[in-house]
Amino acid sequence: MFRAENQSEIMFENSLEYARKCDASDALASFRKRFHIPKSASGEPFVYLCGNSLGLQPKAASEYIQKELRDWSSLGVEGHTEAEHPWLPYHEFLSVNMAKIVGAKPSEVVIMNTLTTNLHLMMVTFFRPTKSRYKIVIESDAFPSDKYAVESQLKFHDIDPKDGLILWKPRKGEELCRFEDLELIMKEHGDSIALLMIGSTNYYTGQSFPLKKIVELGHKHNTKVGFDLAHGVGNIQPNLHASGADFAVWCTYKYLNSGPGSLGGCFVHERHADDKDLKRFAGWWGHNKETRFNMRHEFDALSGAEGWQLSNPPILSMAAIRASLDTFAEAGFDNLRKKSVTLTGFLEFLIDDLKDDRISIITPRNPDERGCQLSIQVKSADKSLHTKLTEAGVISDWREPDVIRVAPAPLYNSYEDVFHFATRLKDTLD
Known part of the structure; x- marks a missing residue:
């Protein structure tokens, strides 16, 4: 158990059981089901932590677009004024x-x-x-x-x-x-x-x-x-x-x-x-x-x-x-921001708990000075490390010369996602 820096009211634990407990009590957890989560060739969902590059597709997007396509097909130019959501x-x-x-x-x-x-x-x-x-x-x-x-x-x-x-x-x-x-x-x-x-x-x-x-x-x-x-x-x-x-x-x-x-x-x-x-x-x-x-x-x-x-x-x-x-x-941005602070705080704790001298977090430790992204610097690493992480089922982002950017987005990422990332990063480094 560990009290995270700048998260004095939260006691994090490094266990899958704890991550699942957090997800079970997360009032926003159901929003994850509203997004398409990419899957590997084996059918397993990726641990997707790349919303800072491209956010996942809301399932509702197809419905919203199809509605405009239907109005276009049935109304033509009149859709500018007569569509359910007029285009003008x-x-x-x-x-x-x-x-x-x-x-x-x-x-x-x-x-x-x-x-x-x-x-x-x-x-x-x-x-x-x-x-x-x-x-x-x-x-x-x-x-x-x-x-x-x-x-x-x-x-x-x-x-x-x-x-x-x-x-x-x-x-x-x-x-x-x-x-x-x-x-x-x-x-x-x-x-x-x-x-x-x-x-x-x-x-x-x-x-x-x-x-x-x-x-x-x-x-x-x-x-x-x-x-x-x-x-x-x-x-x-x-x-x-x-x-x-x-x-x-x-x-x-x-x-x-x-x-x-x-x-x-x-x-x-x-x-x-x-x-x-x-x-x-x-x-x-x-x-x-x-x-x-x-x-x-x-x-x-x-x-x-x-x-x-x-x-x-x-x-x-x-x-x-x-x-x-x-x-x-529907989720409420204040609610999302509150979850984001805790979710990224958990990620920060797990990275610190790896106790690996090769790793440092260059993102500010103060939650008020960052969003959900953590930039993880790995000494003497090159992009092959990121490639191995991808092969391990993690979608993140590599920035030269030695930084992995990960961003748990509170709308669709879970505490279990964060735990699996840290575990797979450790395995990759080992």
């Missing part, structure tokens, strides 16, 4: 549930495009460089797509990324970024920084950053602040409205289980909702709904995040997202 306002059916997950008002969120497209659209609006204020700050090990996007925006404005890009780095010999080092960057360069663009939860380390503190720091220096929630949405509660962030973007195919390559989401704080002077790339779906189909009107941006839409949405993709968001709403 379809994105609006997602806003309330999506807003709850990111801690925003429904008018501040919209499902549209894909993550990097939305990031570029937001930077068109919120990265407005001048001769003296033109730099962007990102974390040093940001997801490559973010780095590519901000570098290309700098180049678009004829700014050399070597001059215009500032990296918030961990200290030598450390894996995690310290907030006080970001404060130092802003103190030294704040007058020249136009945008803070931080990943809310780092894809590699699993570190979740203090969003409200970052926003307050940026705004203190008259800097716009945005977040990439790709590894945070559906995983941590970012409380976007209360944080005061200018914007945020995310994908929906990881923790939100919407399917490979599905649509992304976007948040624009309500203080920008009706600012007609904000520059943006416009499209007809962001135009006033009352005159949208009178094609000869000048662009009249909708209020709120909807005003950044470009095109009419792909309904089949949105149907899959609606299936997942309905499941989240």
Whole structure:
């Protein structure tokens, strides 16, 4: 028996019996049955801990998509107004549930495009460089797509990324970024920084950053602040409205289980909702709904995040997202977050209990500074270790040079999943 660090009220035990006892008392355990769990060639379910890369398929997704296909076949173009869930306002059916997950008002969120497209659209609006204020700050090990996007925006404005890009780095010999080092960057360069663009939860380390503190720091220096929630949405509660962030973007195919390559989401704080002077790339779906189909009107941006839409949405993709968001709403995000803290705490305990000097967890130990992901560093390992784990029936994620990322998602992962992972990792290392 062991009292987990930062989990002082919980006494974990390293046994299958204990894991099954936890599952038996888990109020959310039944949601696992609502997802398709991949199986091996022998028919055994995989231990699937890769929701940080691609979430599992909700069984309801097929039903939701089939309903739109039936309406398409029977109604044709009339489905835009006559379908059970009319296609014209379809994105609006997602806003309330999506807003709850990111801690925003429904008018501040919209499902549209894909993550990097939305990031570029937001930077068109919120990265407005001048001769003296033109730099962007990102974390040093940001997801490559973010780095590519901000570098290309700098180049678009004829700014050399070597001059215009500032990296918030961990200290030598450390894996995690310290907030006080970001404060130092802003103190030294704040007058020249136009945008803070931080990943809310780092894809590699699993570190979740203090969003409200970052926003307050940026705004203190008259800097716009945005977040990439790709590894945070559906995983941590970012409380976007209360944080005061200018914007945020995310994908929906990881923790939100919407399917490979599905649509992304976007948040624009309500203080920008009706600012007609904000520059943006416009499209007809962001135009006033009352005159949208009178094609000869000048662009009249909708209020709120909807005003950044470009095109009419792909309904089949949105149907899959609606299936997942309905499941989240039924489970309750606060309930999911509570389970996530305990489930990942159990995983942390089991990894520590291996007592293997080759293994270290680089993700923060404090549950308030992480989501469900743990990044496990294995000294002198290479991808062959991950291959052996896969052969042992575990689906996880390998990141060079020596990290296995595992993410027990509270909607469909069990305490028994976590126990089996630790057991199979030990066997693989042995």
